[in-house]
Amino acid sequence: MPPTALHSLIFGLIAALFGTAGAALAPQALAGPPPVLIIAGLIFLVGLAFAGFLWWLAARSFALLGQPGTTPEQIAALRDLPMGLPEGTVRAILALIVGVVGLPLLLFAAALNLSDAVAGYVNGIIAGVFGYYFGARATTPDAQANRRVAEALSQEQRAHETLRQSTATAIEAATEAATRPAREADAMARLERHLSVAAELVENLGPAMPPGLLPAEAPAMLRRARDALDAARATPPNLSRIAEATVALTGASGPFATLLRLAAPLLPAAAAGGPLAGVALLLGFGWSLSAGAWRRWQAQLLDAPHDPSLFDPGAITPQEALARLTPIFAQALASLRDTPGFAADLLDMALRDDGAARIWARWGAGHFANPAQVEAGLAEYRSALLAGEAAGDVSAETIRSVTAGLSSAAPALRAEPPNAQTARALLAPGQGSAQQHAALQALTLLLGHLREARQDPMQLLREVTP
Structure with a gap:
């Protein structure tokens, strides 16, 4: 263009x-x-x-x-x-x-x-x-x-x-709804168990205990636990409130755990796995014993007065009677050890209510300084006889059963199965403060209450966190 x-x-x-x-x-x-x-x-x-x-x-x-x-x-x-x-x-x-x-x-x-x-x-x-x-x-x-x-x-x-x-959320919700009644019942039952123990310690045994043995907040814990349990029975249970009350009773500051810690130093710890494990084993043994063996176990730990019904004279041989002679009798009656019938006569008189008078009348003036020495020697001898009988009540099967029952407890309460000698040594508490002995005696009385109520202390020990 x-x-x-x-x-x-x-x-x-x-x-x-x-x-x-x-x-x-x-x-x-x-x-x-x-x-x-x-x-x-x-x-x-x-x-x-x-x-x-x-x-x-x-x-x-x-x-x-x-x-x-x-x-x-x-x-x-x-x-x-x-x-x-x-x-x-x-x-x-x-x-x-x-x-x-x-x-x-x-x-x-x-x-x-x-x-x-x-x-x-x-x-x-x-x-x-x-x-x-x-x-x-x-x-x-x-x-x-x-x-x-x-x-x-x-x-x-x-x-x-x-x-x-x-789907997972729906399944979780359905599972939650399906298992909630069982979990509520289990939580309430657990709170009831420890509430019963706390009530026995605080309200029944507490007034007889030395001051300061139980934690000062124990009554408040008990009151809150009762309120939580009453509320759960009246309305749909509040699991968080129940759990909070249970943790307070079963935790380290609860009355039961406090007594366990106080009594632990009285018992041998090395072979049992630890002081607290020794206390747990001791309570387990007491729960597993028969009625007669339990009475001997309780009398030994409480240092109860002599009771002839605790002994079966036919079950103690003359050799055992001589083997259990304590220092006062062993020294005072040394010249009579080989006398025929001596062991049987001594055992018969020692297990009677008037045993001190009988021994003084039979051998007193030539072997003892005064009747008071006979009384002291007889108390030692009866304690040794009781300890021997109580130790014989703890069988190997009992040791295995109690150890297995504590296998799921808190680590401080677990123990490897001790040998028979070590297990029986738990029945002879060592030296300690008056407060420690009072704690052990309170646990012994508590175990008696649990046996009467048929409440297994092994379950309590598995649930407590000392």
């Missing part, structure tokens, strides 16, 4: 856009800058227009981030996209720019006096861009299909995970 024709075309466009005024100005405009500059300006305006279009698209895309339904996965996917726009948007706009600008340049190359070389470059650029764009579009369906499959699998996986979580 010759330059005159091109000028006429531009003149006609200006007249159409701006009317008569534009037509009057057109010749002046055409008389100004060359057509190449006008085309360059138009190309610049086209570029600005596409840049504004890109900005508008990006703003619309980022506006999606503020939508309530936008998921974290969608936000993460935008990070991998150019300018945060849908895949292929930037390629399409670049292809449009090349087409909108390049095709007119190529068509009007002659009118713009473009050389063949420049026209060839423009043609190569257009062909390369269009070839790349439509080639990429040819492979895009597969990529989109793969992406959609991946998104579908991801959604399906999320759906499965949501279903699994909801």
Whole structure:
């Protein structure tokens, strides 16, 4: 197209856009800058227009981030996209720019006096861009299909995970509802057990104990435990309140655990596994004994007055009677040890209520300084006889049973099975303070109460945390 024709075309466009005024100005405009500059300006305006279009698209895309339904996965996917726009948007706009600008340049190359070389470059650029764009579009369906499959699998996986979580929640809720009555009953029964023990110690045995033996807050613990239990019986049980009251009674500051710790130093600890384990074994032995053996066990620990019914004279041989002679009798009656019938006569007199008078009448003046020495020696001898009988009551089977029963107790209360000698040594408490002996005696009386109530102390020991 010759330059005159091109000028006429531009003149006609200006007249159409701006009317008569534009037509009057057109010749002046055409008389100004060359057509190449006008085309360059138009190309610049086209570029600005596409840049504004890109900005508008990006703003619309980022506006999606503020939508309530936008998921974290969608936000993460935008990070991998150019300018945060849908895949292929930037390629399409670049292809449009090349087409909108390049095709007119190529068509009007002659009118713009473009050389063949420049026209060839423009043609190569257009062909390369269009070839790349439509080639990429040819492979895009597969990529989109793969992406959609991946998104579908991801959604399906999320759906499965949501279903699994909801199912697990439903099962947990159903299990909670199904097991709650049993857990409530178990929690209340546990509180009742330790409430009974605390009430016996605080209200029945407490007044006879030395001051300060039980913790000062024990009455308050007892009151709170009763309130929690009464509330649980009147309304749907509050498990947290029941647990709180139970922990207070079974914890280290509870009355039962306090007595266990106070009495522990009186017992041998090395072979039993620890002082507290020794106390636990001792209480376990007392619970496992028969009625007669229990009475001997209790009398020994309480240092009770002599009771002939605690002994079976036929079960003590003359050799055992001589073996258990204590220092006073062993020294005073040393010359009579080999006398026929001596051991049987001594045992018979020692187990009688008036044994001291009989021994003084039989051997007193020649062997004892005075009747008081006979009384002291007889008390020692009876204690040794009782200790021997009580030790014989603790069998190997009893040791194994008690040790196994404490296997699930707190670590401080567990013990390896001791040998018979060590186990029987637990029945002979050592020297200690009056408060320690009072604690052991209180535990002994408590065990008697538990035996009468048929309440297993092994279960209490498994639940307490000293």
